[in-house]
Amino acid sequence: MTATMDTQKTTASAWFRTLRDQIVAAFEGLEDSHQAGPMSDATAGRFEVTETTRASDDGSDAGGGLMSVMRDGRVFEKVGVNVSTVYGTLGEAAQKSMAARGVPGIEDDPQFWASGISLVAHMQNPHCPAVHMNTRMFWTPGAWWFGGGSDLNPCIEYDDDTAHFHAEQKRACDLHGADLYPRLKDWADEYFYIPHRKRARGVGGIFLDDHNTGDWNADFALIQDIGRAFLPAFTPLVEKRRTTPWFEADRDTQLIHRGLYAEYNLVWDRGTKFGLATGHDANAVLMSLPPLAKWV
Template sequence: MDAEKARASAWFRELRDQIVAAFEGLEDSHAAGPLTDMATGRFEVTETKRHSDDGSDAGGGLMSVMRGGRVFEKVGVNVSTVYGTLGTAAQKAMAARGVPGIAENPQFWASGISLVAHMQNPNCPAVHMNTRMFWTPGAWWFGGGSDLNPCIEFDEDTAHFHATQKAHLDPHDEAHYPRLKAWADEYFYIPHRSRARGVGGIFMDDQNSGDWEADFALTQDIGRAFLPAYLPLVEKRRVMPFGAAEKDVQLVHRGLYAEYNLVYDRGTKFGLATGHDANAVLMSLPPLAKWV
C-alpha cells in the first residue's frame, strides 16, 4: 500500500498546484467590474506540522491562503499528509464507523486536499471542495466532494455546477452522481436551521469498492471536475455590481457556513482531534460574518 499512498499524496499536491494557479489567474484577469482598482491577490504559503503526543514527526503539509484580492476575499487551499497514532476520541469515532481493528492497532495515515473560497463580490458563490485518502492497518478508503454555497442564488449557476460534476462521474458509473448528490444534500444540512448550507454538490466517504485503482480514479475525477464546474461561475458573476444590501446578505449567509463547520463538519472535528495545525483546520471560516 506504500506505493498507492505515494500516488494519492502526489495527486492531491498536483491538484492543489492547478487550483492555486487558476485562482491567481482569476485575480490577474479581473479587469472589469467592481474592485478592479485593488491589488491582485496572491497566496501566502505556510508549511504546517501535525503535533504528535511524543513529539515525533507526524507529517504535515502546505496551507495556502489568499486574503483581500480583487476576486477572493479569503480563499484557502490546503494539502497535507499526516500519520501516527489516533487518540482515544478518534479511535472511538472510527470504531463507531465500523473500521476494523482500530482498537487493536490505532495507527493511521491520511492525505488530502481541502479548499474553501469566500468571495469579494456577493454575486460570486462561495465554494468548498476536498478529496482525501485514509488508511489504517485494517482498512483504506477515499472521501470528499464539492458543494456550492451562493448567498445570492442563480439557477443557471447551480445547474452548471451539478451538470459538470455529473459529466465527470458518469464514465465511472451512472449511479454515482445521484448517489453522491443525495449524500451531499444530507451531509451539508444544518439541522438547527432546518435548511441546507448551500445548493449542494456531491459528497462521499468510506469509499472502498475493493478496487483501489477504480476508487482512486473516481476520486481524481471528483477533483478534476472542480475547476470547470466553478471557474465559469466566478468569471460570469465577478463583473456584476453590488452594494451594501448585497454585502449584508453575504455576511448573514456566511454565518450559516461558520455554524455548520464548527458544529457538524467531520473534517474539522477530525483535524482538531488529531492534533493538526489549528489554523489550517479552521482555514474554512470566513473572514467576516454576521448573525441577525
C-alpha cells in the first residue's frame, strides 16, 4: 500500500465523520425547531452515541466507529447515523462474493479496509418520508472503489416531495456529467427492489457501487457531492410535512410500509449481509430496522 493511498484513506474516513457531524447537528435542529403540530409537545430528541468495534477472529484491532441513534423524538421516531472505519481479513464467504463481482486478487490476498457513513430515518409523522443514505470507500490490495447513494421511502407519497428529492440528487450528479444521474437513478431502481413483493421499497433515488474511474480525486469528489446533497434533498420535506395532522389509518399505513423496509434490509441488502458476515457490531449493522412494523 502506497503512502498516497494511506493519505487518501485517511482523507475519506475524515470526510465521512464530518458528514456525520453535519447531519447529526441538522437533525437535532429539526427536533428543536418543531414547535407546532403533532408531537410538538414532546421532548426534543437527542442522539445517543456509542462506540462500535469490529470483532476479528484473532482478537487483533479491526477498527470500529460511532453508532448515533435518536429515539422517540418530536420528529424522528428512530434515526441512526453510523460512521465506521474497519479493516482486517475477509472471511471466505465475503471473498467469494467479491471474487464473483470481479475484484482482482481478492482470492489471493483477503486484506480489506472500508470506511463510510450509513443513515436511516424512520419518522413520527406518517406524512414525513423515511429515508436512507450511505456513502463508503472500500480498499483491497488489488483495487479500491466508492459506493452508496440515497433513496426516499414514503409510506404516503407526494409527487412534489419525490420531484424535489430527485432534483437535488440530479443537481449533485450533474456536477460530474449529464449522463450520470439517469444511470444512477436506474441503478437505484434496480437495487432497491423487493423481488418477492415485485415492487420497489420507495420512490427511488441514486445508487452506485464498485465505482473506480482510475481518478481517485474525481471519484472522491463525486461521493462527497452525493453526501452533500442529502440534507438539501431531505430536510425541506420534513419541514413541510411534520405539521400535517395524521390519524390511526395513516399510522397503520406507515407500519405496513415499514414491514417492506425490514424485509428488504434483512433479506436482500448487500451492506447488511457484509456487515454481519465480517464481524461488525450487529446493533450498528441492524440500526436501519424500524422500531415498529406491521404485516398484514
